[in-house]
Amino acid sequence: MxxxxxxxxxxxxxxxxxxxxxxxxxxxxxAPQVPPTESLNMAREAITNAEQADARRYAGAELEEANRHLEAADKAVAAEKMAEADRLAKQARVAAELAVARTGAAKAAAINREMGRGTDALDEEMRRQGEQQ
Amino acid sequence: MNPQSLFKPGLGKKTGAALILSSVLLTGCAMSPTSPEGSESVRAKLTELQQNPNMATHARVELRDAEAAVELAERPVASGEAALAAHRIYMADRSVEIARAKGQIRLLESERALLGEQRDAARLAARTQEADRAHADAASARSAQAQAAALSGREAEELQRQIDLLEAEATERGLVLTLGDVLFATGSAEIQGGTNQNLEKLANFLRQYPDRQVLIEGHTDNVGSALFNQRLSLQRAESVKTFLINRGTDSRRLSVSGYGFERPVASNNTATGRQQNRRVEVVIENRE
Missing domain, CATH: 1.20.5 (Single alpha-helices involved in coiled-coils or other helix-helix interfaces)
Incomplete structure (x- = not known):
């Protein structure tokens, strides 16, 4: 039973x-009819991070792309195309993350170049001082 | 209680129908059988990174994320969903690029340890040599003043005129010419404008007195790390050296040092002070 x-x-x-x-x-x-608030917030946060990392200087094109996507996402929200807005916001986020990553790579490369240059300078100076004696 | 009896009778017609319906709906989002156009090239980029041993070790997590994004982009979409496919390909492409950049960062960072060792070795060798030279220098410095006094009257007069022209300061170390920070843009070691009156005068002076050794010393203010400033000051000194070599000074007469912010001439607490500290000092040694 x-x-x-x-x-x-x-x-x-x-x-x-x-x-x-x-x-x-x-x-x-x-299509969801609610604005993709979370995606939009994450996109804005990622763009702020990129700006703080000085991406404007090192990865300007990527940062620009992120801003363009975010603007388009805001427009899609206004037009109540929420699915499109969500995609655009996610594209803005990933573009901003790429801007941060490329900025990091550019800075790291610059530091290594300078370190190499410093060593070369010391070697050169030593060689010259050796010749003087 | 017999748990097997729960499954034995099957799930019933209604349940079966519902299951079929739900699976139809689930696949409904992805009906078309082939991968969207453009996903192959993203896959190719990813495969290339995955096969690069440096990337595989330095960007393991990012490559896994990128793999997931690429797999999603490869999933077939319904005929009306071209925008979705394009979106997924975009996301996958950027994920792959992020993995590449992160991998580069970590690779560069791992190379830095080696660069640091090389520089330390060079620095140590330079210091050793400097110490050896110090004895000889001390002896020659003592006789420098006497030698200067031994210049004939006319020679001394001409030298004084040249020194005045150069706006150099006569010190124990020799003639010190201070080149202000207007010579360089902030953070840059390149001489601005290509020509500079003070530098031209210096080059002329060195042509007329070819037996004098020259020390070029870079100094900075205390904005930024010690390491950064040390490097920048050295590079600026190097730039001045390059300038002088291009104006015909024998490179063997020129030594460069970067002191960073170790030797300020004014307080770093004010903008004016910092500006005075950002400088290159050219020491024209007294004739030996």
Whole structure:
């Protein structure tokens, strides 16, 4: 008796879960009508990070691209194209992250170049002083 | 209670239908069977990075993220979803580029340890040599004043005129000419404008007195790290040296040093003080 009851409850649970899954999928396919606030916030944060890392100097094009995407995302929100806005915001974020990464790479390369140059200068100076003696 | 009995009877017609419906819906987002156009090139870029051993070690996490992004971009999309495909390809492409840049950063950082060792070795050798020279220098410095006094009257007069022209200061170390920071742009070691009156005068002076050794010393203010300033001051001194060599001074007469902010001539607490500290001093040694 008890087993039958449990079996029925289980079946119902499976049915409900499956239907919910189907609903979720349907909703996921359809365009959401709420502004993608989280994506937009993350994009803004990433752009701020890039600016603070001095990306304007080292990766200006990437930063510019991020700003362009963010602007387009804001426009899409205004036009109530929320799915598009979400994508654009995510593109803005990833572009800003690339700006940060390229800035880091450019700075790291500059430091290594200077370190190499310093060593060369010392070697050269030594060679010259050796000649003078 | 028998747990197996829960599964035995199957899931029933209703449940089966619902499952089929949900899987149809799930694949509904991705009906078309081929990967979107453009995903191949992103995959190719990623594969290239993955096969580069430097990148594989230095950007492991980023490459994994990029792999996930590329896999998503390769997933087929429904015919009306070209924008989604383009979006995924964009995201994948930038993820790959981020992995590349991060890998480069870490590779450069790992090379830095080696560069540091090389520089320390060079510096140590330079110091050793400097110490050896110090004895000889001390002896020659003592006789320098006497030698200066031994210049004939006419020679001394001409020299004084040249010194005045140069606006140099006669000190124990020799004639000291201070080139102000207007010579360089902030953070840069390149001489601005190409020509500079003071430098031209200096080059003329050195042509007329070819037996004098010259020390070129770079100094900075205390903005930024000691290491950065030391390097910058050395590079600025080097720039002045290059300028003089280009104006015909024998490079063997010219020595350069970068002192960073170790030897300020004014307080670093005011803008004027800092400006005075950013300078290159040219010491024209007394004739030996």
């Amino acid at each position: 008890k087993t039958v009851l449990i079996r029925q409850a289980f079946r119902r649970a499976v049915l409900v879960t499956t239907l919910m899954l189907a609903t979720v999928t349907l909703v996921a396919c359809a």
